[in-house]
Amino acid sequence: MSRAAMEWRVGQGEDIHALVPGRRLVLGGVEIAHHSGLLGHSDADALLHAITDALLGAAGLGDIGTHFPDTDPRFRGADSIQLLRAALHAVQGRGWRVVNVDCTVCAQAPRLAPYRDTMRTAIAQALGVESERVNVKAKTAERLGFVGRQEGIATSAVCLLQREIHAD
Numbered sequence: 266m267s268r269a270a271m272e273w274r275v276g277q278g279e280d281i282h283a284l285v286p287g288r289r290l291v292l293g294g295v296e297i298a299h300h301s302g303l304l305g306h307s308d309a310d311a312l313l314h315a316i317t318d319a320l321l322g323a324a325g326l327g328d329i330g331t332h333f334p335d336t337d338p339r340f341r342g343a344d345s346i347q348l349l350r351a352a353l354h355a356v357q358g359r360g361w362r363v364v365n366v367d368c369t370v371c372a373q374a375p376r377l378a379p380y381r382d383t384m385r386t387a388i389a390q391a392l393g394v395e396s397e398r399v400n401v402k403a404k405t406a407e408r409l410g411f412v413g414r415q416e417g418i419a420t421s422a423v424c425l426l427q428r429e430i431h432a433d
């Protein structure tokens with residue numbers, strides 16, 4: 266008879282994109298009203314990219330650029346929710362389920378607090394988990410550095426995965 270036990274893995278992700286006029290600002294799968302948006306090959310959703318890397322990292326599956334290269338025209342203008350779902354599919358294929366995700370957006374502006382619950386819901390839906398397993402935080406950079414000058418936005422995320430292992 267085999268005995269079931271659990272194993273856990275933690276993963277971490279980060280991302281930085283430049284803020285430029287004439288682009289949409291999309292964070293956590295949510296479009297945010299602002300005079301500038303993030304520059305990138307995809308929709309440049311830096312929050313979802315950090316979460317995608319955290320998931321892939323926890324499962325030992327490399328990083329977002331390996332799975333979705335920015336030289337591939339299929340990902341030009343891509344909806345990062347779809348990239349996150351594809352990464353989740355790969356992670357789930359190895360038997361992992363998401364325990365929780367915590368993430369931070371470092372942006373001098375705009376104020377993100379009004380969007381936090383919508384982002385949380387969108388991320389949880391993409392991951393197929395209850396919203397209470399996802400947490401979204403926002404920080405300014407106290408006007409310091411490239412984030413403080415509103416030249417870019419930086420993000421970070423951690424993710425915990427869990428799976429059953431069978432010991433004979």
Ligand SMILES: Nc1ccn([C@@H]2O[C@H](COP(=O)(O)O)[C@@H](O)[C@H]2O)c(=O)n1
Nearest residue numbers: 372373374375376377378403404405406
């Ligand atoms: N873009 C942002 C940045 C911050 N917030 C909220 O303000 C709080 C204080 O931020 P500090 O950087 O001064 O520590 C932070 O905890 C967030 O709730 C925000 O909404 N949008």
Ligand SMILES: C[C@@]1(CO)OP(=O)(O)OP(=O)(O)OC[C@H]1O
Nearest residue numbers: 305306307314330333334335340
């Ligand atoms: C998402 C991808 C693919 O379109 O491109 P970007 O939107 O430029 O994002 P980045 O975080 O620089 O790298 C991951 C990519 O390969």
